Amino acid sequence: MAKTAQPVSASQWFLGALSLPRKWRVGPGPIIAAIVLTVIVLSAIFAPYYVPFDPMHMESTKRLQPPGGEYILGTDPFGRDMFSRVVTGGRISLLIGIGAAVISVFFGLLIGLVAGFFRMADAIIMRIMDSLMSIPAILLAIALVSLSGASVGSVIIAITIPEIPRVVRLVRSVVLSAREEPYVEAATALGSSMPKILTKHLMPNTMAPLIVQGTYICASAILIEAILSFLGAGVSTETPTWGNIMAEGRDYFQINPGLIFWPGLMLSLCILSINLIGDTARDLLDPRLKKREA
C-alpha cells in the first residue's frame, strides 16, 4: 500500500490549526491553552504510572531536600517527593473541578428547565435559589464540609451547591426567552407533550451557554477546592491536592519556595487555560457576538 500521508512536523501542525475554517479560527492563545490543559490533564491521569516516588511515602531522612538530583523538585517537610505530589495532586483537583462542573450543570439544567417552564414552580424555586445565593459560597462550603466530614465527595457537593443557583438562573433565562418563540408555540399546537417540548425544543437552546458556564464552574471549583484545603476544610490532608500541598508548604516556603510555587503554578496554569478556553467557546457560541460580526 502506498504511503499517502506525509509526516507532519509539530510546527506545521500548529500552523495548520491556525488556519481552520474562518468560523473556528481562534488565534494562538486558546490553542496554547488547550495544549497546556491537555498536558496537565494527561500528566494527572497517568501520574501513578510514571511518578518516581509514592507521593504519600515519607522519608524522614530526606526532609526539605532542594530541587535537583534524586528529587527533581525537592522534598516537602515530611520527606515526600514534591514532583510526585504535584502531578498526583492534580488528579483530585481536576476531579473536583470536573465533578463540580458536571453535577452543577446537570442539576442546574434540570431545575432551570422546570423553573423556566412552569410558572408556579418558578416562584418557589427561584426564591430558594435566591436564598442560596445570598450565603457566601466559601462559608457555605466550609459549613457543609465540616458537617459531613472531609472527603472528595463532600467537597464536590459543597462546591456544587452554591454553583447550582447560577446555572439555574442561566438556564431559566434562556428557557424564558425561547418558550416565547413561535416554533415552541407551534409545537404546543401540534400536540407535542410537555417533556418533548422541554427536551427537543428548549433544551438545545441552553447547550451553548451551559458549555461556557461549565468551564467557568470547573475553574472556580478547582480554585475553591484549593482555598478550602488551604483553610484546612478540604479533602483530608493525607490526600495530595494542589490546595493541600500549598497548605502544608506554607510554614517552610521560605526555606524551599517550590513548596508553594510548583502547585501554585500548576493551579494558575490550569485555571488560566480553562478560562481562556471558556472565553473562546463563548465567542464561538454566543449568537450576540456572531451578530456583531455580521
Added chain:
Amino acid sequence: MKFKSRNFEGAETVLDIKDLSVNLPNQETVAPILDRISLNIRAGETACLVGESGSGKSVTSLAVMGLLPKGALEVTGGKITLEDRELLGLSHNELRHMRARRMAMIFQEPMTALNPVMRVGDQIDEVLQIHADMSASERKARVLDIMEQVHLPDVKRIYGSYPHQLSGGQRQRIMIAMALVLQPKLLIADEPTTALDVTTQAQILRLIAELQEKQGTAVLFITHDMGVVSEIADTVHVMKEGQIVEQAPVEKLLREPREDYTQKLLKAVPSLIPRKVRPPKSDDQVLQVQGMKKIYGGGGIFVKKEGTLAAQDVSFSIARGRTLGIVGESGSGKSTVARCVMRLIDPTEGEVRVDGNEIARLSRRQLRPYRRFIQIVFQDPFRSLNPRWKVGESLIEGPLNYGISRAEAMKQAGDLMELVGLPRDVLDRYPHQFSGGQRQRIAIARAVAMKPDVLVADEAVSALDVSIQAQVLDLLGDIQDKLGVAILFITHDLRVAAQICDDIVVMQNGLIVEYNSASEVLANPQHEYTRALTEAAPGREWDFANFCELKKTA
C-alpha cells in the same frame, strides 16, 4: 385620483447620486449590492425608492448618510453630491456636521431609534446643542416650536416624557421633529410608517407632506408599499437587485409601467375590491366562539392587581371551507383572540367550540386529542421553524404525536411539499437555507400535515414582500379548495383581507365593532371605525393591478 407629480423645472437639485456602487469589501466576484445607481432629487420633491426586501433601498440611504456599516459594506464608485458638496470622501467629522444641518434621516422603528432613558424633549434639544449656537432658552423655545409644528398635543408635558410613555405615532412625530429641527435640505425617510397602524400612517404621511411644503425639503422616501407611493410621491425609482430599473413621475409609472418588474410589483398589490361572493358549501360550523373575554395579568397573591382587558364579548363562527378575517390595528385584541382560540393562552371567559367540542376549559392533557383539528401559521417565518431541526423533522412532529409511524409521516411530508410547491428534497435541509416565503410555505405545510378543520393564520403574510404575499395567499386559497379547511385570517391589512376573506370581523380595543360579509364591510362600512380604516388605506382610489383608477363599484 389626484397625484402629486408637480413640476420641478428650474428647482435646484438637492441630492445628486451618480453611478453609485456599493460592494462587499474584497469580494469583487460577488454581485454588487448597489450597481451604478443614479438619481437626483430637487428642492421640494418627494422621490420614492420602491422595491422588495434586499433590493438595496436602505443601503442607498445609508450610503448617502455616510452610515454604511464599516468593514461590511463599502462604496466602490460613483458620486453623491448634496447641493454643491461631494459627500464621498468627507471625513467623519465633516459628515457628522452635514447630518442634521443639511440632511437628516428617520427610521422605521421609532422606539429603537429613540434613547429610552432620555426625555424626548432633551433628545431634540441635544441636536441643537451639538449643531447650533443657541442659548438654553432659545433652544427650549425652538424645541417647543418644532413639537408644535409636528402637531404633538400638550407639548409642555410631552417635552418631559420618555419614549415609552408615548404612542407609536407620537414617537415617530418626535423623530420627525428631531430630523427637521434644523431645517435640513434633504430628509431621508426609511419606511417611516411601516410599523404604524394605517390611521396613524395617514397622519404621519400628511405631516411629512405639510412640513415639506413649509420648509421646501427634498424627501427621499423608502417604502415597499405602492399605496403609500401613490399618495406621496412626485417621482418613483424602482429598485431591483441593486439596480434602478425604472424611474418615472408617479402618475406615468402607475399608468404605463414600462418594465416587467414594475408591472409585476404593481400587479401583486392586493386589490381593495373584495373577492367574489362564494356561496357557503355547508352549514357545518367548525369553529364557534361565544362571548370570549381575555384579561391579561390581574390576580396576585397579596394585592389584587387590575388586569388589562384585551378582548371582550367576542363571538363569531366559521363554516367548513370558509375564510373569516379579523381586521384591526395593533392593540385591538385580534392576536389575543387567535391565541385564545388556539388555547396557547387561556381565555378568561367564554366558549370555544371546535367541531362542536368545547375546548376553552380543557386542561393541557384533555386538550391534546383536539389539538390536531385546529392549527396555526405565525407571522414571522424566521422564528416559526426550529432552526436546529431539518424541515422534515418539523413537518412530522405533529403526525408523530398522533401515532403515525415515522416512515408514513415522512411520506406524507413529501406529498405536502408538493402541495405547497416545494421540491421533496427540502425535507433534508435546514430552515436557514430558505427564503421567508419558502419558510412560510413550510410552516403552512406543517399545519396542514395535521389535517386540521380550522387553520388560524396570524398575520401570516404580513412579513412578506408583496409578490410573495400574493403567492402565499394563492396557496392558502388552493389548500382551502383542496382540503375544505376553514381559515381564521388575522390581519391589519384591509387589502389582504379583501383578497381572501368571505366574512370580516373588525375589532377595536378588544371589541367587535363590525361583523359582516367582506363585500358589505368593505363597500358599505357601518361603523365609523371601519370607515376610518378604509379611508386611511393608502391608494384606495387606484387599481394598481390594472394601471388605472378604481372603477366605482355599483
